[in-house]
Amino acid sequence: AQSVAQPEDQVNVAEGNPLTVKCTYSVSGNPYLFWYVQYPNRGLQFLLKYITGDNLVKGSYGFEAEFNKSQTSFHLKKPSALVSDSALYFCAVRDGNTDKLIFGTGTRLQVFP
Amino acid sequence: DADVTQTPRNRITKTGKRIMLECSQTKGHDRMYWYRQDPGLGLRLIYYSFDVKDINKGEISDGYSVSRQAQAKFSLSLESAIPNQTALYFCATSDWNSGNTIYFGEGSWLTVV
Numbered sequence: 001a002q003s004v005a006q007p008e009d010q011v012n013v014a015e016g017n018p019l020t021v022k023c024t025y026s027v028s029g030n031p032y033l034f035w036y037v038q039y040p041n042r043g044l045q046f047l048l049k050y051i052t053g054d055n056l057v058k059g060s061y062g063f064e065a066e067f068n069k070s071q072t073s074f075h076l077k078k079p080s081a082l083v084s085d086s087a088l089y090f091c092a093v094r095d096g097n098t099d100k101l102i103f104g105t106g107t108r109l110q111v112f113p
Numbered sequence: 114d115a116d117v118t119q120t121p122r123n124r125i126t127k128t129g130k131r132i133m134l135e136c137s138q139t140k141g142h143d144r145m146y147w148y149r150q151d152p153g154l155g156l157r158l159i160y161y162s163f164d165v166k167d168i169n170k171g172e173i174s175d176g177y178s179v180s181r182q183a184q185a186k187f188s189l190s191l192e193s194a195i196p197n198q199t200a201l202y203f204c205a206t207s208d209w210n211s212g213n214t215i216y217f218g219e220g221s222w223l224t225v226v
Contacts, residue, residue: 009153034215041220042219042220043203043217043218043219046215049213049214090155090156094213098169100158100161101213102158103148103155103156103157104155105154105155
């Protein structure tokens, strides 16, 4: 069965430092992978996705994610964190059999000034 | 105006009451979804519909029903609400042309007392 894991409930980082939010996946077939962000009292916003091609995917707000097939990972990264990046981040994988997205449990990112 | 609109945004209802959450979209997408968000559990799929005549159960459909009234409208009903259905509910849309990217509404907070 398709699944995605976000091993960290919370990530704390100082403003200006690089950040990484981890995601690992399990799929049969080629993975379609997504990152979403949820700001307080808001819906989820699409950040970026990997379908095929370059392993480094660039997305909104300066975020990028690196697809690593051998490690079955799709970690979200940003070179320099901003306080405004503080939010809840979700990794998701497409279920190839049903075309549904399966979400991880989320990682709360806290960026301190 | 939001592309995916949910009403109501907040609702408090009593145990045993029927409640309907409505969703409409202006994105022209053929696929619509209802998700439920609970702290620590991420997003779980309740029902999804790939077109007007297609309705499918998700992973947690018990206690819920849906109606796809038109391509742009997808409503979620709780026939007899219970307290453990207290959650944040999201409507979402996608289509083949969006590359399986799902776009979310702003969410509906439902409290069952």
